[in-house]
Amino acid sequence: QITLKESGPTLVKPTQTLTLTCTFSGFSLSTNGMGVTWIRQPPGKALEWLALIFWDGDKRYSPSLKSRLTITKDTSKNQVVLTMTNMDPVDTATYYCAHRPDSGSYYPYWGQGTLVTVSS
Amino acid sequence: DIQMTQSPSSLSASVGDRVTITCRASQGISNYLAWYQQKPGKVPKLLIYDASTLQSGVPSRFSGSGSGTDFTLTIRSLQPEDVATYYCQQYYSAPYTFGQGTELEIK
Numbered sequence: 259q260i261t262l263k264e265s266g267p268t269l270v271k272p273t274q275t276l277t278l279t280c281t282f283s284g285f286s287l288s289t290n291g292m293g294v295t296w297i298r299q300p301p302g303k304a305l306e307w308l309a310l311i312f313w314d315g316d317k318r319y320s321p322s323l324k325s326r327l328t329i330t331k332d333t334s335k336n337q338v339v340l341t342m343t344n345m346d347p348v349d350t351a352t353y354y355c356a357h358r359p360d361s362g363s364y365y366p367y368w369g370q371g372t373l374v375t376v377s378s
Numbered sequence: 379d380i381q382m383t384q385s386p387s388s389l390s391a392s393v394g395d396r397v398t399i400t401c402r403a404s405q406g407i408s409n410y411l412a413w414y415q416q417k418p419g420k421v422p423k424l425l426i427y428d429a430s431t432l433q434s435g436v437p438s439r440f441s442g443s444g445s446g447t448d449f450t451l452t453i454r455s456l457q458p459e460d461v462a463t464y465y466c467q468q469y470y471s472a473p474y475t476f477g478q479g480t481e482l483e484i485k
Contacts, residue, residue, distance in 0.1 A: 295474075304477070304478045305414075307473050310472065310474070322379075362427065365414075369421075371421060
C-alpha cells in the first residue's frame with residue numbers, strides 16, 4: 259500500500275524559504291521508473307504542477323518557478339524535499355506530493371496535502 | 379509549456395444525465411492524458427490515465443476518449459456523488475500541466 263505525507267511549516271513570511279518534506283512508504287525511489295512529484299493548489303483555484311524527481315535523480319521543474327525550486331531525495335529515508343525560495347503571498351496554497359508510477363507521470367497516489375500560508 | 383484548456387468551466391446536470399467534459403491540448407500529446415476528480419476539501423483522485431484506461435476501483439460509468447489534442451471525459455449516468463471538480467492533465471512533456479478544471483453540480 260502506497261502512502262505519502264507532506265510535512266513542513268504552515269506559515270511562512272514573505273521572502274522566506276519554504277522547505278517541505280514528503281515521507282512515503284509502499285515503494286522505493288530506487289526502483290526503475292518511479293518518481294515523486296509536487297503539485298500545489300491555491301485556495302479555490304486549479305492544480306499547478308511544480309516539480310518531479312525520478313528514481314535516477316533526474317529532475318523536472320515548472321519553468322515559471324524553476325529559479326525558485328529545488329527538489330531532492332533521500333532514498334534511504336524514503337523522503338523527497340522541495341524547497342521554494344523568496345516566498346510571496348501568491349504562493350499561499352495546499353502543497354501535495356504524489357507518486358509517479360513507472361508507467362507515466364500521472365498520479366494514482368497523493369498525500370493529504372499541507373496548507374502553507376504566506377503572510378507577515 | 380503545453381496548455382490544457384477544459385470546457386465548460388462549470389456544468390449543471392440532472393441525476394441520470396450523460397455528461398461530457400472536453401480537454402484540448404495546445405499541441406499533440408498522443409494519449410498521455412489523465413483525468414482527476416476532486417471533491418470539495420478532498421485530495422484529487424485519479425479516474426483515467428492513458429486517455430481511456432480506467433483506474434482500478436473507479437466506477438464504469440466514467441470513460442475517457444481522444445488522442446492528439448482533443449479529449450473527453452464522459453459520465454454515462456450522473457450520480458449525486460459525482461459532484462466535484464474535474465481536471466485533465468497531460469504527461470507528454472514536462473511541465474506536466476493541468477487544465478483549469480470543470481466544476482460539476484447537480485441541477
